Each structure stands twice: as structure tokens, then as C-alpha cells.
Amino acid sequence: MHKVMVAILKGYREWTEELGSDREWKIQLVQASIEKIASEEAAKCNSFYVPHRKDVLIFLANGVEEECLREVISKIEKVSPVPVETSIGCGSTPLSALRGESRKCEGSDVAVVHIDLNYFSKDEIYSAYVRAMNNYSTLLNLFLGVGGIGAYLGGDNFVFFIDPKDLHIIDEVKMILKDAKIGVGIGKNPREALSKAASSLKFLRENRNLRSYLIQ
Numbered sequence: 001m002h003k004v005m006v007a008i009l010k011g012y013r014e015w016t017e018e019l020g021s022d023r024e025w026k027i028q029l030v031q032a033s034i035e036k037i038a039s040e041e042a043a044k045c046n047s048f049y050v051p052h053r054k055d056v057l058i059f060l061a062n063g064v065e066e067e068c069l070r071e072v073i074s075k076i077e078k079v080s081p082v083p084v085e086t087s088i089g090c091g092s093t094p095l096s097a098l099r100g101e102s103r104k105c106e107g108s109d110v111a112v113v114h115i116d117l118n119y120f121s122k123d124e125i126y127s128a129y130v131r132a133m134n135n136y137s138t139l140l141n142l143f144l145g146v147g148g149i150g151a152y153l154g155g156d157n158f159v160f161f162i163d164p165k166d167l168h169i170i171d172e173v174k175m176i177l178k179d180a181k182i183g184v185g186i187g188k189n190p191r192e193a194l195s196k197a198a199s200s201l202k203f204l205r206e207n208r209n210l211r212s213y214l215i216q
């Protein structure tokens with residue numbers, strides 16, 4: 001089963017409204033400091049902070065000690081302007097874990113599908129971003145079908161966390177995206193799976209006739 005910790009910033013909307021109208025830069029500043037701690041501290045637990053909607057924080061937690069995640073939250077609370085409410089859920093897919101399908105959890109491996117578009121840096125800067133976002137939207141919907149959780153990592157990089165039994169979805173990704181590299185990793189925790197997926201992408205950059213590669 002997959003395990004996910006969700007941390008909700010309680011009263012975030014009310015906090016933003018207290019800041020007056022000259023506020024967006026202040027909100028961005030706070031979000032960046034929360035995300036810095038979230039990424040850094042989650043990695044120490046072999047977890048991964050999934051960049052997402054900012055007022056809710058998602059941590060993938062397969063094979064991760066809950067006590068370690070609680071310490072991540074206590075560090076976030078030091079910079080958060082509002083209280084943080086957490087819950088840990090488990091489920092047969094990462095998304096069902098996020099939705100709290102079950103509280104009881106037996107460990108399972110997690111699969112990471114790291115997708116990297118080709119020739120991104122050859123496009124004009126803003127058009128490249130629009131292309132990336134259009135592809136991201138399509139992929140988010142595709143991976144919903146197998147209970148995957150996705151994130152935009154920056155540049156032309158997207159990542160999806162799925163159950164290893166659902167890796168058949170890669171055939172559909174290949175049909176939708178003709179010009180992309182698909183690095184896949186399977187690990188006992190998110191950090192290990194991400195690292196293997198990054199190694200798979202490195203292999204694909206060196207073997208450009210291949211479109212996907214799996215390291216387990």
C-alpha cells in the first residue's frame with residue numbers, strides 16, 4: 001500500500017487577506033520558505049515533498065518513518081504564518097492514499113515516471129513553457145486513471161508517482177508524447193525511486209534511440 005502525508009495550512013486564505021492589497025510578493029516569499037524546508041527536510045526522511053498548490057503540502061511516504069515526518073512538520077510550523085494540520089493516509093495507489101482510503105498501511109514500493117520533453121531549450125522561452133503546461137495538463141488527466149500523483153518540477157520536467165503494477169500507462173504516454181524521454185524508477189521509498197528515474201533519464205540521453213527506460 002502507498003502512504004501519503006497531507007499537511008493543510010489552516011486559515012491560509014484569511015491570512016492572505018490580512019496582508020492588504022500589496023501582498024502577492026509577501027505570499028510568494030512565505031511559500032518559498034515553506035517549500036525550501038519541506039524539500040530539504042523530507043529528503044532527510046527519504047520522503048519527497050510534491051510541489052503542488054502551496055496551501056496544502058503533500059509528502060510521499062512509502063517506507064518513511066512517521067516520526068521523521070512529524071519533525072518535518074515541526075520545522076515548517078516555525079515559518080508558517082498559520083497552524084499546520086496533518087494526516088497520514090494509505091491506499092492501493094498514491095492518490096487513494098492522499099484521499100485517505102485507509103489508515104492501516106502495509107509497505108509497498110513506489111514507481112516514479114519522470115518525463116522530460118525533447119528540444120525544450122530550442123523553443124522560444126514562453127512558447128516552450130506553454131507547450132510544457134499543455135502537456136502537463138494532458139498527463140495529469142491520463143495519470144488520474146491509475147491513481148497517480150503528479151508534479152511539475154520545472155523546465156520541461158514532470159514526475160508522476162504510481163503503483164508499479166500500473167506501469168503499462170507508459171505505452172499511453174508514448175502515444176500522446178512522441179518527443180519525450182520517460183525515465184522510470186522503482187524504489188522502496190520516494191527518494192530512492194526518484195534517484196533511479198533520474199539515472200534512467202541519464203541513460204536515455206546517452207541512448208537517444210530509446211524512449212523509455214526502467215531501473216528497479
Ligand SMILES: Nc1nc2c(ncn2[C@@H]2O[C@H](COP(=O)(O)OP(=O)(O)OP(=O)(O)O)[C@@H](O)[C@H]2O)c(=O)[nH]1
Binds near residue numbers: 117121205
Ligand atoms: N526540475 C528539473 N529541471 C530540469 C531537470 N533537467 C533539466 N531541467 C530544466 O529543463 C530545461 C530543459 O532541459 P533539457 O531537457 O536538457 O533540454 P532539451 O532542450 O529538452 O534537451 P533534450 O532533452 O536533450 O532534447 C533545463 O534548462 C532545466 O531548466 C531536472 O532534472 N529537474
